[in-house]
Amino acid sequence: MDLLEYQGKSLFARIGVPVPDGRVATSPTEAQRAAEEIGGRVVVKAQVQVGGRGKAGGIKLAENPHEAHDHALAILGMDIKGHTVHKVWVESASNIKAEYYASFTLDRSAKRHLGMISAKGGVDIEEVAATEPEAVVKVHIDPVMGLTNWQATEMVYRAKLDPEAARGAIALLKKLYQAFVEFDCDLVEVNPLILTAEGNVVALDAKVALDENGFFRHPDFPALADDHFIPPVEKMAKERDLNFIKLDGDIGIIGNGAGLVMSTLDVVSLVGGEASNFLDVGGGAGADTIIAALEILMQDPSVKSVLINIFGGITRGDLVAQGIVAAFERLDLPWPVVVRLDGTNAAEGREILAGVKSAQLIPSSTMREAAERAVALAKAVV
Amino acid sequence: MAILIDTSTRVVVQGLTGKEGQFHALRNRAYGTHVVAGTRPGKGGEEVAGIPIFDTVAQAVEGTGANTSLIFVPPAFASDAIMEAAAAGCAVIVCITEGIPAQDEARVFNYVKQTVPDTVLIGPNCPGLISPGKSNVGIMPDEITLPGNVGVVSRSGTLTYQAVHELTTLGIGQTTCIGIGGDPVPGTNFIDVLSLFQADPETEGIVMIGEIGGDAEEQAAAYIEEYVDKPVVAYVAGVTAPAGKKMGHAGAIISGSKGTAGAKMDALRAAGAVVLDDPTQIGRAMAEALG
Structure with missing residues (x-):
């Protein structure tokens, strides 16, 4: 889950990563009050989950609370790359002396944590890494040991940050790494990390991606999504523990296991069709899960035919079949459903499906044939 | 020959008392796999379909000669279960559990590599492995x-x-x-x-x-x-x-x-x-x- 800047900064503040004083505002009046409380010059920043806010006019400097009000009025409701701004973050303006970059993530190839730091911050770091690779210092961290003091020190000195920033930067890196681990993050990134005229090192931005598998340790994290833009159908799928992604075609796909579903999309494309979605019911799906999945697809008007592709392992074919039977009884399914069932208890499942007397249910024996049938059926719809 | 598992494989199932664990462990046994033990702290001495339950993996290894662990415990406890199996001397550890936090996985992977480098961990979030005609350890x-x-x-x-x-x-x-x-x-x-x-x-x-x-x-x-x-x-x-x-x-x-x-x-x-x-x-x- 990608957090908004203000959410990331509040997590940083919780653990002691220095961030500028700031407040969230949902109206110009709130923004004005926030500016009054903070005092002095403030920056009003649009809170959206996309980059390029500054260029789109979503970040503005206010000399006084009145200006903060006017900027918030202009920014709230603004559309930035398809995302409507519902909240602004009003924070104390910093006197920037230098801009750096710092991040921690998992290096999947090395199977270790990777810390990155650069004296060239405030710009596209991928660009810096491509043109001046030596300007981005990378350090691998043993997840068992965690980031050691000497590693944080080495990162800062090798990156050649300004000498007066060294102490603050080392301390900040250690706190940032702590946030990365303790909050179960996939990524923490600060760009820019700044040295202020007063000599402080502060996180001026916060990009935090949370690992949802870690949410059992953080009961307050799921509510962070309340502020995120999620299409209604995806939201509905999420509430039912289904992994759904909207795509551009007209063939609804339901399958078990990410690999098999991805592969089903590929085979549908190979035989001349295009999937309208990715929907993985996961391992161990029962009848209720299948019904929920079909209900989700009913929300999507672009679906013309549906392909259910199940290869049972932990998932049992008989339970899947019971779900399909129940869906045919309970729901008024608007499209033909091609079903391919193999694996654990598939024979029992196929037997259950054979009992359904509906021309809309089309059993298919192989994945390729099922894809061809679903594509042909979708094309037959005008 | 097969790799990693064969007729000499003796399996201890961590999480045998759970629904999924039991369903698949019994399927594995029905296939001919030597499923020799299960673990569940507090349930040592009990049985599941004739398979003895131990409180810890170390006890199961000592009591039954188990050399392979199959893990079905929930994500919050799975990384600990992997370390327990590694410490107990299981040569192959198969972790079926889905949804383990990446931070836990990174820590456990490096811990196992550092402390028992010859131990083979398959998974997590995997279906396990099968050597047809010999042994099936997992959910395939x-x-x-x-x-x-x-x-x-x-x-x-x-x-x-x-x-x-x-x-x-x-x-x-x-x-x-x-x-x-x-x-x-x-x-x-x-x-x-x-x-x-x-x-x-x-x-x-x-x-x-x-x-x-x-x-x-x-x-x-x-x-x-x-x-x-x-x-x-x-x-x-x-x-x-x-x-x-x-x-x-x-x-x-x-x-x-x-x-x-x-x-x-x-x-x-x-x-x-x-x-x-x-x-x-x-x-x-x-x-x-x-x-």
Whole structure:
């Protein structure tokens, strides 16, 4: 889950990563009050989950609370790359002396944590890494040991940050790494990390991606999504523990296991069709899960035919079949459903499906044939 | 011969008292696998369908000679269960559990490598492995397998079944089929399994199934080019997956150009593998490769 800047900064503040004083505002009046409380010059920043806010006019400097009000009025409701701004973050303006970059993530190839730091911050770091690779210092961290003091020190000195920033930067890196681990993050990134005229090192931005598998340790994290833009159908799928992604075609796909579903999309494309979605019911799906999945697809008007592709392992074919039977009884399914069932208890499942007397249910024996049938059926719809 | 598990495999199931654990452990036993023990703290001395339950893995190993652990415990406890099995001396640990935090996986992977480097961890978030006719440790449906001479390795559970099914339908049997899991930090990677298949005299051909995200397939391609002289048939899922979208597996995400199915297929093709764009052709392609 990608957090908004203000959410990331509040997590940083919780653990002691220095961030500028700031407040969230949902109206110009709130923004004005926030500016009054903070005092002095403030920056009003649009809170959206996309980059390029500054260029789109979503970040503005206010000399006084009145200006903060006017900027918030202009920014709230603004559309930035398809995302409507519902909240602004009003924070104390910093006197920037230098801009750096710092991040921690998992290096999947090395199977270790990777810390990155650069004296060239405030710009596209991928660009810096491509043109001046030596300007981005990378350090691998043993997840068992965690980031050691000497590693944080080495990162800062090798990156050649300004000498007066060294102490603050080392301390900040250690706190940032702590946030990365303790909050179960996939990524923490600060760009820019700044040295202020007063000599402080502060996180001026916060990009935090949370690992949802870690949410059992953080009961307050799921509510962070309340502020995120999620299409209604995806939201509905999420509430039912289904992994759904909207795509551009007209063939609804339901399958078990990410690999098999991805592969089903590929085979549908190979035989001349295009999937309208990715929907993985996961391992161990029962009848209720299948019904929920079909209900989700009913929300999507672009679906013309549906392909259910199940290869049972932990998932049992008989339970899947019971779900399909129940869906045919309970729901008024608007499209033909091609079903391919193999694996654990598939024979029992196929037997259950054979009992359904509906021309809309089309059993298919192989994945390729099922894809061809679903594509042909979708094309037959005008 | 098979790799990692065979008739000498003796399994302790961590989480045997749970619904999923019991269902699959009993299926494994019905297949002929020696499922010798289960663990559940506080339930030591009890039995599940005649299988003795111990409070700890160490007690189970001592009491039954278990050498392989199969883990079904919930994600919050699974990384601890892996370390317990490693400390108890299990040579092979198969973790089926899905949804373990990446931070836990990274820590456990490095801990196991540092403390018991010879221990093989398969998974987490994997279907396990089967050596047809000998032993099934995990959740793979054994009825689709056939004893024979092809090794199968895959990041995806259900795609593993699909591939095995295609082989068996054409009468091509398997030495061992392994699902290594789609999580960010798999205990065993393609290269580990490829080297075992290459060294196994009975394995004559290898099926490798990858997916988008990371660079494990590219690394495997480099390894194949250098060390593998057996025919390799490869498939990579996710050609049509949109960039930047997370498709179920925590690992299956493409960011930018790195990790795309196309790049992986090119690398494998360049390494001499037969690369397919349709998983239903895996059996036919292997039949041709074996001549």
